[in-house]
Amino acid sequence: MSEQQDWLVSVSDSGTQVLAASGGWTLAGAGSLATILNGFRPDPQRAQKIRLDLSRLDALDTVGALLLRQFRDRMTLEGLSVLIVNVRPEHIALIDAVWRAADSEPVAPPKRRPLADAIENAGRASIKALHSSVELISYFGLVITTLARVLIHPKRLRFTALVYHMDHTGLRCLPILGLLSFLIGVVLAYQGAEQLRRLAAEIYVVNLLGLSILREIGILITAIIVAGRSGSAFTAQIGTMKVNQEIDAMRTIGLDPIEMLVVPRILALMLVMPLLTFFANMIALFGGATMSYILLDINFYQFVNQMRIPIDFWDATVALIKAPVFALVIGMVGCYEGLLVSGSAESVGLRTTKSVVESIFLVIVLNAFFSVLFQIIHI
Numbered sequence: 001m002s003e004q005q006d007w008l009v010s011v012s013d014s015g016t017q018v019l020a021a022s023g024g025w026t027l028a029g030a031g032s033l034a035t036i037l038n039g040f041r042p043d044p045q046r047a048q049k050i051r052l053d054l055s056r057l058d059a060l061d062t063v064g065a066l067l068l069r070q071f072r073d074r075m076t077l078e079g080l081s082v083l084i085v086n087v088r089p090e091h092i093a094l095i096d097a098v099w100r101a102a103d104s105e106p107v108a109p110p111k112r113r114p115l116a117d118a119i120e121n122a123g124r125a126s127i128k129a130l131h132s133s134v135e136l137i138s139y140f141g142l143v144i145t146t147l148a149r150v151l152i153h154p155k156r157l158r159f160t161a162l163v164y165h166m167d168h169t170g171l172r173c174l175p176i177l178g179l180l181s182f183l184i185g186v187v188l189a190y191q192g193a194e195q196l197r198r199l200a201a202e203i204y205v206v207n208l209l210g211l212s213i214l215r216e217i218g219i220l221i222t223a224i225i226v227a228g229r230s231g232s233a234f235t236a237q238i239g240t241m242k243v244n245q246e247i248d249a250m251r252t253i254g255l256d257p258i259e260m261l262v263v264p265r266i267l268a269l270m271l272v273m274p275l276l277t278f279f280a281n282m283i284a285l286f287g288g289a290t291m292s293y294i295l296l297d298i299n300f301y302q303f304v305n306q307m308r309i310p311i312d313f314w315d316a317t318v319a320l321i322k323a324p325v326f327a328l329v330i331g332m333v334g335c336y337e338g339l340l341v342s343g344s345a346e347s348v349g350l351r352t353t354k355s356v357v358e359s360i361f362l363v364i365v366l367n368a369f370f371s372v373l374f375q376i377i378h379i
Contacts, residue, residue: 206298232355
C-alpha cells in the first residue's frame with residue numbers, strides 16, 4: 001500500500017516505515033515541500049525507524065538538501081532513526097556540502113571596540129591622505145616641468161585647444177558669474193546698510209563693499225564658480241577619455257597626455273581667471289552701488305568718490321595676483337582626478353565630485369594663506 005504526497009511517498013514495509021522521495025526538491029517548490037515535510041507524522045504502529053529512499057528523486061538543489069537535513073533533524077529529535085539510502089552520485093556532493101555547512105560553527109561577530117576602531121579608522125584615513133598628498137605633489141612637479149618645456153618651445157603648445165578652452169572656461173562663464181556677482185553685491189550692500197544705519201554711518205557701506213569685494217569676495221566667488229563649472233568639466237572630459245581608453249591610445253602612439261590634455265586646460269584657465277575676477281569685481285560693485293542708491297540715496301558719482309578713499313593700488317590688484325594661482329590649483333586638481341578615473345562610468349561621477357570638493361577646499365586654504373601673507377607684508 002502506498003500514499004502519494006507530491007514529493008513524499010509512504011511505502012509499507014515490515015518493521016520500518018519506508019519513505020520514497022520523488023519529483024524535484026528544488027527552490028521552485030520549496031514552500032509546498034516544506035509544508036509536506038513539516039506536516040509528516042511517523043506511523044506509531046511501526047518500529048521507530050525511517051528509511052528514506054532517494055532513488056526516485058528527479059532534481060535536487062541546495063534548498064532541497066537543506067530541507068532534507070531539517071527533516072532528518074526533526075525526526076531525530078522525535079526519537080526516530082533516519083536512514084538515507086539510494087542517493088544518486090550527482091546528489092552526494094551537494095548533500096555533503098550543504099550538511100557540512102549546517103554542521104559548521106557560526107562565525108562569531110567581531111567584538112565592538114568603538115575607541116580602537118575610531119583610532120584605526122583615523123590612522124587609515126591619515127595614511128591615505130598622506131599618500132594622496134605625495135601623489136598630488138609628484139603630479140604637480142610633472143605638470144610644472146611639462147609646462148616649462150612647452151613655454152620654452154612654444155611650437156609644442158596646441159593653440160587651437162588653448163583658444164577652445166579659453167572660450168569654454170572664460171567667455172561662456174560670464175553670464176552665471178555676472179548674475180551671482182551682482183546678487184552678492186546687492187546682498188552685501190543691503191546687509192551693511194541695515195547695520196550701519198543704526199550708527200548713522202550709511203556712507204561707509206561703500207568702504208565695506210569696496211574692501212570686501214575687491215580683496216576677498218570677488219576672487220572667492222569666481223574661484224568657486226570656476227571650480228564647480230570648469231574644474232568638474234576637466235575631470236569629466238579626461239575621465240571619459242580614460243574610460244574609453246583614448247589616453248592609453250595616446251601613450252601607445254607616443255603622445256604625452258600631460259602635454260596634450262592638461263597643459264592647454266591649465267594655461268587657458270590661468271589666462272582667463274584674472275579677467276573673470278575683474279569682471280566679477282566690477283559687477284559686484286555695480287550691484288552694491290545699485291542697492292546703495294535704492295536704500296541710501298547714494299548716487300553712482302558719490303559711490304565712486306567714496307570708494308576711492310579706502311581703496312589703494314594693492315586693494316584693487318590683490319585679487320588679480322591670487323587669480324592665476326587659484327586657476328593653477330583648480331586646473332591641476334580637475335585634470336588630476338580625471339587621470340585617476342578607473343574603467344567605469346561610476347568612477348567618472350565620483351572623481352568629478354571629489355575634484356570639485358578638493359578644488360574649493362584648496363582655494364579657501366590658499367585664500368587664507370594669502371590673506372595672512374599680505375597682512376604681514378602690509379599689502
